[in-house]
Amino acid sequence: MHFVGARTRRLHRWRALAVTVGLLLASTWAAVVLAPVRADEGASVAETADEGKRPAYTVTIEGVEDGGLSDLLERSSQLIALKDNAPASEAGLVRRITDDLERFRIVLRAEGYYDSTIEYRIDRTAIPANITVVIDTGRGYxxxxxxxxxxxxxxxxxxxxxxxxxxxxxxxxxxxxxxxxxxxxxxxxxxxxxxxxxxxxxxxxxxxxxxxxxxxxxxxxxxxxxxxxxxxxxxxxPGPFCRFGAVSFVGLIGVHEWYVRSLVPWKEGEPYDQRKVDAFRGTLAKSGLFSSVVVNPAKTIADNGTVPISVETIEGNQHSIGAGAKYYTSEGPAGEVFWEHRNMFGASEDLRITLEVGQIRQQATVDVIKPDVYRPEQDLLGEVKATRQKTDAFDELGASILAKIRRPLSEHWTGSAGGSLEWSQLNNDEDGTITSTLLGIPGTLERDTTDDPLDPRRGMRLRVDETPYTGWSDQAAHFLVSSVGASSYLPLSENKRYVLATRAKIGSIVGASRGDIPSNKRLYGGGGDSIRGYEFQKVGPLDDSEKPLGGRSLFEASAELRAMVWGNLGLVPFVDAGQIYTPVVPDFSENLQWAAGLGLRYLTVVGPVRVDFAFPLNPREHVDDLFQFYIGLGQAF
Missing domain, CATH: 3.10.20.310 (membrane protein fhac)
Structure with missing residues (x-):
């Protein structure tokens, strides 16, 4: 196979020189660069009379405008690496310089400069002495x-x-x-x-x-x-055509071999494909089951034309416990503890039990994830939850059960769908005490291109939720809850220490009037995870006692400048806005509630600690406080 190119040869001209050479390998260059410096020999350099120490020197490289090339030259230089360890003699210094010149020539040829010239001079009158290397790279070949x-x-x-x-x-x-x-x-x-x-x-x-x-x-x-x-x-x-051979496993103890074998993305006898081997290695590494994964294709082909594959694993810790805490001005303190088993039955089943206790809500949750159901990367999710909460909008005592299938649709898209059954006993000033029993079919579509789940600094997120409900809540209830939320993270500096983060969310409930929708399913705004600067659930329609009524549509927006100003400490000025509306779509008949504030972030190994102070910009008289204060783990969005 040939690619178009010029290869004219006029060897009789004295300027023409076509030399067949072996390519200067990067490995050869590295070997030269990393070669130990020879011991310096020769007559001693006169020591300074007042210090009695060996003279130091400085190094300047001139003539190289390409910053990348300049960096390569400096990294290859023993003159620069050893400038604080002066040679014992003038001859040793000259030898160190000439050795460096050869290193520079190797670097220049490796970068395509085959006709370069290098000179040097030593200024012995300077204190310390200065060595200047002058390089004319010539034209790149x-x-x-x-x-x-x-x-x-x-x-x-x-x-x-x-x-x-x-x-x-x-x-x-x-x-x-x-x-x-x-x-x-x-x-x-x-x-x-x-x-x-x-x-x-x-x-x-x-x-x-x-x-x-x-x-x-x-x-x-x-x-x-x-x-x-x-x-x-x-x-x-190219060598021989190969097929996949037998797969063997070493190191499996608590994880069933049949499960790991089910993750192998090829069948024995298929044509060999290194991409599948790499994907299998990645699947095992991301499973959370192993602290070490080595997938080794055999170094030689078997007699039957196959390549056996050996999989060596070291199982990691499959249990964990943890705790978290937060404090929001209008919601009070809250904390949670959890226990997790990531290999409950030997096939990567994840069981997590969480207990949350707060001033507003107390909740116990059991989550189960069964991975790779019917196909790789397709998970069955189950959740059982018991909740007790007391808010200004309603009091609730409830329980729910949820099951759904989740699977990736592409590299960045994920979808899930399932069913839920929810029972709640609700009490508020508007409806009194009612019992709600709802059957739901939740569906979610997500796109995520961010670089970190807790502290994203680049990328975008999009989430679409649709849940139709049917059941009984004082009377027959049929309605659809929908929401679309998006956030973006734009780095403003190359090291991503300055990030502009924005988000927006719109929600709607159709199919029933506000009064026919159970109070725990209505839309509310305000609080540390919604519109900062306003009390929990207090944005939107209020009754005569200034208690939230909830609504059927929602709009929220936020913008933050996340600036890491000193080490792990950052400042975050932000603006939030939003409103809750009674119609099924936001009609903006009511002004948005605006808030601004300043936050602190401290980076830890488990994510950033967040402290936010937020102030309402258009507070409602006798409703909104002067400010709200929030402490939590993770970014606001």
Whole structure:
């Protein structure tokens, strides 16, 4: 296979020099750079009369405008690395300089500068002495030709077993990937690291196409100083066509082998695909069951043309306990404790029991997750909950049970659907005491591209919830609860210490009047997880006693500037806004309730500790307090 490129040769001209050279490998460069410095010899340098110490020196590199190249040169320099350890003699210093010049030439050639010149000078009058290295990189040589040839040793007859477990014809090796897939571009400056990386990508493409034992036969590099070009010819033996062999496991104790085997994404006898091996390794690593996972394909092909796979694991701690606490001005203190078992029955079943105790709500929850139900990455979720809460809007004593299926739809999308049964005894000033029994069908669609669940600094989140309910609440009740929420996280600096975070949410209940909707299903606003600066549930319609009535539609929005100003300590100025409406869609007939505030964040290993002070900007007379105060774990959104 050939890629278009110029290869004119006029060897009779004295300026033309086409030299066949072996490519300067990055590994060779590293070996030179990391080679130990020789012991300095020669006459002693005169010591300063007043200090009696060896002279130190400074190093300046001039003539290199490329910041990346300058960094490479500085990292390769023993002069710079040892500048606080002066040589014992003038000859030792000169030897250290000349050794560095050779390192610099290697770096320059590896970066495509084959015609560079390097000079140095020592200013002995300076204190300390100054060594200046002047580099003229010259013009970067261009890659004008890149060719990959596969040898004839790709068939089992020449480089592998003569038998295959299947009568299917053996496919030939795939063609070499195009230059764009190899990270190369003709007429661009040639770099050794990019040439080597291109070879790795060729080997990876072969391993993905059932040729995992490819090897390099020859790499021929021609540097043409006449037109400052470089051509590369690579010969590769793809090796034999391979199929997946038997999978063996080592280290399984509490985890059932049948379960881990069910996660293997290939069948024995299938054409080998390195991508599936990598995906299997990732699945085991993300399961939370193992502290170490090693998936080892055999180094050689078996006689039957297969590659056996060994899986070595070390099981991690599968139990955990934890606790958390928060304090919101209008909700008072609250704390929770939990106990979790991540391998309850030997197949990665997760059982979590949580007890929450607060001034407003007391709740016990049992969550169960059964992974990989009927297909990989499809989970069955179950939840049983008992709740007692007392708010200004209503008092509730209730219990619920939920079951649903959750599965990824793509890399960033996740969907879930199921059923729920909820029983509640409710009491409020408007309705008195009623009993509500509801059957729901909750469905959720989520998209998440963020980089951290507790402290996102890049990406977006989108969540759509739809739950139709039917049942009895003093009378027949049929309604649909819907909400759409989105948040975005935009880093304002390269190190992501300054992040602009925004969010918006809209909600609606259709199918019933507000009075026919149980009070614990109506929409409310206000509080540390909603519209900061206002009391819990106090945004929206109020009765004559200034108690929340709830509504059928909701709108919320927030914006924060998350600035890590000193180490793990950050400042977060923020603005929140929102309102609750009686109509089924927000009609903005009532002004939004606005609030602003300032927060502190302290980063810990379990997430940021959040402290927020929020002030209502358009407080309602005799309703809203001067400020609200919040302490919790994790970002506000």
């Amino acid at each position: 261009r890659l004008t030709h890149y060719d990959v040839t596969f040898s004839d040793g790709s068939s089992p007859d020449s480089s592998g077993p003569t038998t295959q477990p299947s009568a299917e014809p053996i496919p030939p090796p795939p063609p070499p990937p195009p230059l764009s897939n190899l990270g190369l571009k003709l007429d661009a400056r040639v770099r050794s690291a990019e040439i080597l990386m291109a070879e790795k990508r060729i080997f990876a493409a072969l391993a993905d196409a059932a040729y995992p034992f490819a090897k390099l036969i020859d790499r021929r590099v021609v540097v043409d100083h006449r037109d400052q070009s470089v051509s590369v010819d690579v010969a590769i033996d």
